[in-house]
Amino acid sequence: MSAFKNQYINTNEWTRPGIKNNGVRKLVVHYTANPGAPAANHYRYFGETLPAQNRKLSKKQQTYASAHIFVDRTEAICIIPLNEVAYHANDVQQIVNGKPYRGVAALKPNANFLSVGVELCIEKNGTFDPDTVARAEQVCAELCKMFKLDPINDIVRHYDITHKICPAPWVSRSQGFTDFKARVKKRMAGTVVTVPVVSNPNVTHTDTGRFIKNTVVAKDGLVLRTQRSAASSMVLTLPNGTIVKYQLGSTVNGWGYVEYTNSKGQTFHGYVNVSYIKSDNELKSGGQKKTASSKPKTTEKSKFSLPAGIFKVTSPLTRGESVKQIQTALAALHYYPDKSAKNFGIDGAYGLKTANAVKRFQSMYGLPQDGIYGPKTKAKLESLLK
Ligand SMILES: [Zn+2]
Incomplete structure (x- = not known):
């Protein structure tokens, strides 16, 4: 076959x-x-x-x-x-x-x-x-x-x-x-092979302290990262409710070190915002006090702000900062309004080219291809740019 x-x-x-x-x-x-x-x-x-x-x-x-x-x-x-x-x-x-x-x-x-x-x-x-x-x-x-x-x-x-x-x-x-x-x-040659998961080489954590079990409680899922920063690369995203192990005493500035093993027995490591994992007593005593800056809402917020509402091709064209935000988010995911133009066609005007970029994006992610920016397109963009 x-x-x-x-x-x-x-x-x-x-x-x-x-x-x-x-x-x-x-x-x-x-x-x-x-x-x-x-x-x-x-x-x-x-x-x-x-x-x-x-x-x-x-x-x-x-x-x-x-x-x-x-x-x-x-x-x-x-x-x-x-x-x-x-x-x-x-x-x-x-x-x-x-x-x-x-x-x-x-x-x-x-x-x-x-x-x-x-x-x-x-x-x-x-x-x-x-x-x-x-x-x-x-x-x-x-x-x-x-x-x-x-x-x-x-x-x-x-x-x-x-x-x-x-x-x-x-x-x-x-x-x-x-x-x-x-x-x-x-x-x-007919040999049965399995694909090993290679832990992310960018995670350089060397401390080998004791791990304890915790439960992920974040509403949007837990993001394992390579560094103690929301700006660092993602290792893996885990759904709400996933069990991860937290390393005691590893929390610095609201970021702790965790280990996660999936159903195939593959193990991943990375840093997480500790306000995303359930605090039992050990974690509380071992971790630092949470500060306002370590709240997930702040640290996990996308670098890209996107406007609410509906945007489409109108006559005259809809223009402004909101359109620019939509175009910038699309371009960040390689859906350029105009790849060959200056600044990739990010010009603040919702014209045919921007509608086309929206359509291509919608096509790739299974949304109705109407070229109209609305709540569903906004949500999909945000989920990819988190
Ligand atoms: Zn290629």
Whole structure:
């Protein structure tokens, strides 16, 4: 049985040009950069949303993008036939000696004509779920057999070709990618492999004090972070009610150190705002007194403020700071009103381009694609920018 299903999008100029490729020399792995959005949402985005918008834009404003296979925790969908070109790996990130940087010689002159693009979906916290990684390994093992490729040499990152920071988790930590290729090789040999969870290398806590059990009580879920600061990176988000272990005496300025073990037996560490975990007597005596500044409402608040109410294309256009806030939040998630324009088209006017960015965002996150900013779109933006 194949590790992926074929569910092809219709041919169109921008995402599936229908051009035959020149054979497959490498597999190129990517990450989707859309936190929490599964494979099916990318099928819809590249199959419908992006082509529909491009049809209404001038040539200069149109976006060309796609990949062959999208992988998430539960499935892998091949949206473009493997003998056709997808637009995934021939972008220009760096110019070296007057030419675009090309770190993989075998993919010159155009990587899109010589490779298959495999995209791994990311979780809400920006990481790869172990199940997504395991499925991507199965997909790549199957593709390596199909195209007679050697996983160690013939699976490359988008980063290796153009220096784009993609897939970000394996650019910041290349060992993760090295391990991935080794497991693909094992899978090809029929060996059963499991994907280990690697604790976040940015968490540098060294104290080995005693841990005690506590219960998460936050209404929005507990965020494990790499540092004692709401501005630091997320390790993991845990739902309300999850049991975590708190390390006695680890609280400094309202941030304590916890350990969490999931149902698969994988253990994670990180710092949490201690007002999010239930205070029993030991925690109370071991932790510092809470101050106003350590309240979750303050520390967990998004850096992005978003307006209430409804915003849509009006005549004359709605303008102002509120529109700018909406545009800034969209741009922070890579849904630019106008990628090629100055300041990405953040101009404080709710025009067609802003409505289009809202539509693309809504498409990716399963909301009705009306291009109208309202409570649901606001809530989804806020949840991603927390
Ligand atoms: Zn990429």
